[in-house]
Structures are given as C-alpha cells and as structure tokens.
Amino acid sequence: MKSILAALLAAAISTSVAHAGDIADRAADAEKALQAGDGAAALEKFRGAEEALWKAMPLAVMNVRQVDSASGFGIYSERANHIYKAGEKVVLYMEPVGYGYGSDGLGNSQIGLSVDLTVLSEAGEKLGTFEKIGSVQVASRSHNRELFFKLDLSLDGLPAGKYRCDFLMHDQNSSKTAPFSTDIEIAG
Template identity: 30%
Template sequence: MNRLKLPLAALALAPLLLPAPAAAEASLAAYGAVREGLLAVWDELPLTVEAATLSDGPATGFGQFTPRSSREFAPGETVNVYAELIGYGASETADGYYLRQLDADLTLLDAAGNVRASQPAFFTSSTKTRQRLLETWLSFTVTLSDFEPGEYRLHYVVHDRAGEKQTSFELPITLTPAPPAGG
C-alpha cells in the first residue's frame, strides 16, 4: 500500500468525523491553504493563453461564448475572438486592492507572413479587485472590410503590465470574396 494513500484517505474522512461547524471551519482553512499554494504557483507561471478561439459573438463571461464553426468571414463581417489567460500578475494598491492591467496589440498577417495592418494597444483593461482573480477572459472584436479575399492570421501580443510579462497567439482566418452584385 502506498504510504500517501492512508494520510490522504484520513484527510478526506476527517471532515466527516467533525461536528458540522468544525467540518466547515476545517474545509475553509483547507481552502485557504490550497488557494495560497495556488497563488504561489501562479506567480511563477509564464503569461499563457490557455484557450483562444473564434466565437459567434462577443463573450459575456469566463467560458461564456459560442465557438464559431468556421474561420471564413465575408467582407465587413465582425470577427470575434475569445481567449483565456493564466499567469498574469496583480499589483497591490495603497488602499488594499489588487490591480490587474492588460493590453494587447493586433497585427494582421497575410498568407506569406507579411504585415498587412497593425494596431498597438488594440485592447486595454484595468481591473481593481479585493481578491486576486484566477480566471480571466479576453474578448476581442475586429472588422476587416478593406482587405482582399484570402488567408490571413490574426496575431495578438498580450501584455501584462502588473506582472511585466507578455505572450502571443495567432488565429487563422479566411476572408471570402464579396457576393456578386444583385445575387
């Protein structure tokens, strides 16, 4: 028998042996210890995009989006992007809050990798909270109406101003020809 299994099993059963208020208190203490450990690991993580996808509209919250089934866009059609981010920092403010500061640059690359358009600080966000957030989502919206049909890549560089980190990700898209006039 593995020596770790017995202590883990005993730890799992301990709340059952305690009166309800004591079990709740033990669970809250365990949660606090686990959260502190998670924050220590979090601070060592590189800034990372865990999920990035095209969506059928702007996201309304963390994990609250509809994935787009196609990467093709008609002229003037809005491109929506959803991304989840981990490893970002938060600076403490003098009034006891945590401040998360993110921004992103957008570059449109053609099939050959040539820059067709670029917009630094395409997105900026500053969030002030009482607790450090461990779930963050980004929702980007762009309309590409002045570009020829073809294969492109949306290249995003996300900057974490509080944690002094950055990361990047790309999503391929296809701009389709305009429908024939009168069709």
C-alpha cells in the same frame, strides 16, 4: 481534490526550483488539512499553493476561440467557421493566466492587460502591426483567476484571402508577455 492536487504538483515541477518547493509544501499542507477533515483550511492552504504557482508561471493565453458572442468566463457561443464577409467583425474570446496584480489605490487588486496585433498574409508577409488594439482592466477585492478577455476586431480593407493574426498580450503589472495566434479567411 486529489486530481487537482496532482495537477498542481505536476505544474510545480515545471516551475523554477526556488518556487517548486514552496508550491509543493503548500499543496502538501492542503492535503494534510483535508485528511484531518478541515475542508476550509485545506482550501485556504491550496489557494496559497495556487498563488505561489500563479506568481511563478509565465503569462499565457488559453482557450482562444472565434465566437459569435461572449458574456462571461466560459460563457460564449463558438463560431461555426473562421470565414468572414468583407467588413464583418471578428470576435475573439480568450482566457489569460499568470498575470500580475497591481493596486487601484482603493484597496482593490488591479488586473491590466492589453493586446497588440500583427496581420500576416497566407504566404507569411507582414501586412501591418497595430498596438494596443484591445485592453481590459479589472479591479477586485480578491486575486481573480477566472478572467475572460473579449476582443472585437475590425479588419476592414483586407481583400479576400486567408490570413494569420499574431497577437502579443502585455501584462500591465509586470514585464510578462504572451504570444498567441488565430487564422481567418475573408470570403471573396
């Protein structure tokens, strides 16, 4: 718990000063509850610190992987290489963080994310931009933090060569966006 608390406090230092005090105070309250032997109260207070950090942080995309399959958070089979046959589907696994929560009108929190793609040649020439090539919507009674996004890309028509795929993730519940990239090769 101390290493998690230390990581949370370190992250709090990098957020804005207005939020940093709130995050640190909540984490300190969690530590006090834990020292008093009240694990449930410590966890609840720690979750309050996590909520404050989550709201203050920018949208980011972590653990972007090219995969053969993905069926859940952290449950994926990573692809051996980034070389594809012409017409073969590119499957990406990613873990967004820092997204906002809306409401579905039924008492659930609503997570909504979409992704745009720009394909660039090996020389950096922009070959095309495609908006909202993928999206995810999740309704939940809690503010889920372990969310994975699986994106199936069809890059039919690209000739043999190396390419960079630049993505921009959009949070539908805030103005937050997050760029991320991956390289692929179409075999000749």
